[in-house]
Amino acid sequence: MANVPAVRNERSRQAILDASISLIDEFGYDKLSIEAIARRACVGKQTIYRWWPSVGAVVLEAATQSLDPVVTFPDTGDFFADMRSQLVGIVKLITTTGFGAAYRGVMAAGQSDSGLLEAVYREVIEQNVTAFRARASVARERGEIRADTDVATLRDILYGVIEYRLLHGMSLEAAYIDALLAVAFDGAR
């Protein structure tokens, strides 16, 4: 056995994360295994098992490397316009990087792995909830949204519907974000 250090080696870590994303792109999440990731990243399987408990955990970390678009909220003074920029950024992240396929795989695995689902909440959703709440709070103080708006539910709607469409393989584009914001901000009646 090679003498592998207990502390994560940054180059190996990055090779493992990159390998998992490229393998998903090429073969799909369901074909992914620790063995395949190890081979592609040129590391031993034990190196992966030492740092991550499961394939899902590797992929979750790979997916959350590029979470900036999910957690960064611009503040130009116009909440509606800023939300549009932020949501279009997420759609771009989903449709132009490995994030979409990786997130779909993690959510699939999470349906029978509650620990993984909790990690998704902690690593992805909770970050977004916190940042959204702060940005919405400023918007409320400025009178851009009503004082009685349920901010948690507004967030569920904006991000939940994007995830719903992602998991169903439905199209996601900027025009859809406009339709979504129109209902969420102006209501149906």
Place this chain on the structure above:
Amino acid sequence: MANVPAVRNERSRQAILDASISLIDEFGYDKLSIEAIARRACVGKQTIYRWWPSVGAVVLEAATQSLDPVVTFPDTGDFFADMRSQLVGIVKLITTTGFGAAYRGVMAAGQSDSGLLEAVYREVIEQNVTAFRARASVARERGEIRADTDVATLRDILYGVIEYRLLHGMSLEAAYIDALLAVAFDGAR
């Protein structure tokens, strides 16, 4: 080999569907197999393979047996109140029957089986889209929702967010439906 008729035997069919739901309840979707369903339903594996292409297809048919709450839209003359009844009915279906666990399993399998995902669209979502559009159209004529409301997006919001919370294992209750309807109908600003 037993001489199995090509036409579906209704009693066997029901036994197979019931077996798949009870096995998911007991052991989880990821432990489900054609073999386990066959054993529980007291039928041969070939009987199942003759009628369904995969475990996911069996479970989708089991889940969609009780779709009445998803596709039946009351019309008491009050669209908002009727939507509340309909959505509370879906939450009840999810939380008190095997539908929730079965749907989660099918969506998990669908992330690496595009045929199954298309079947979910055809058997579940499209039915709901059609029935919702008809009910919303009456509401629009009566002036209960604005003429410029994007009805397809309104539907995505109401059902997509429920599915989002289901797949993340988040709580679903009638009070949440009230918060959801408040944003969707009255908007955040």
